Amino acid sequence: MQDISYNKRFEYNWDVPFKVTLGESYFRFLDGLKNKKILGNICPKCNGLHVPARPFCDKCLVEITKWYETSGIVTIESFSVTYVKFLGLPDPPHITGIVRAENAVTSFLHQIGGIPYDEPKELDEKTKIGMKLKPVWAEKRIGDIQDILYFTPVDA
Amino acid sequence: MSNNVIKKEWRFNFDFSVASGETYGRFFKGLNDKKIIGNICNNRTFYPPKPFCDKTLKPPDAWLECDGAGIVEAFTICCEKSNGVKFSKTDKKPDVPYVLGVIKIKDSEHCIIHFISGFETKDVSEIADKIEIGMKVKPVWATKREGEILDIEYFEPVI
Known part of the structure; x- marks a missing residue:
């Protein structure tokens, strides 16, 4: 048996600030969200669609300048x-998903919501890889990834 | 297009609070009394003590006590003030340069990480000349002790 008279609680925390400068491509992508647009861009060499938009293609290492507005529909990867x-x-319960827009060569992480359930455990079964989702937009949009509150099934 | 470059800022405040349990509780109470508590299992000693032996998977055989003298197994000289890492219970951050050491107390099977100081210089290259792996160190005790890791202010070279 443990002698709990020695037990002692230690309060401790790390408060870690993060700062990042976006650059043009990511800015334009986030700015598009303000207008309920999910923007991608297309590599001039391999024609790969990048969503979110990227400054350069990580396969061809060339600058990407051709912009493309997606339908906003994504697929769960x-x-x-x-x-x-x-x-x-x-x-909780909440669902984090890796989703792909149209035939993009990249995918991204976001929240999935609006799937009905009685018991949280059912979400395991009701969420399916390959499911088509649409964005649910925040009322007030500021050019942030969370301007999309979450993605929800297209047929919901 | 430089007007289209914006900054994003956010922060994570991670709560690492923890309850010590008996084993580490004994260790911290020992610090309050200027003692380093350890334990032993089959001739393998542990400073700080372990709740169970990593070889036999059983509780160790007996408690031990020593003065905390040990050797430096590894070290790093930190020259940048930390962003978010502070001393417990205060807003104080370590003044640079400071040295973090991996210290093997007595014949312990494992090490602890603590500050190594007492070099009487703030010059980084002078500190680098004065510290080496295998160097003997001993704890310098805080005047006011509260049963926590900073009851040892730092380890200093044994001359």
């Missing part, structure tokens, strides 16, 4: 259902 509260994330 992979997902994870979270049942515990984590800093900076929505209240």
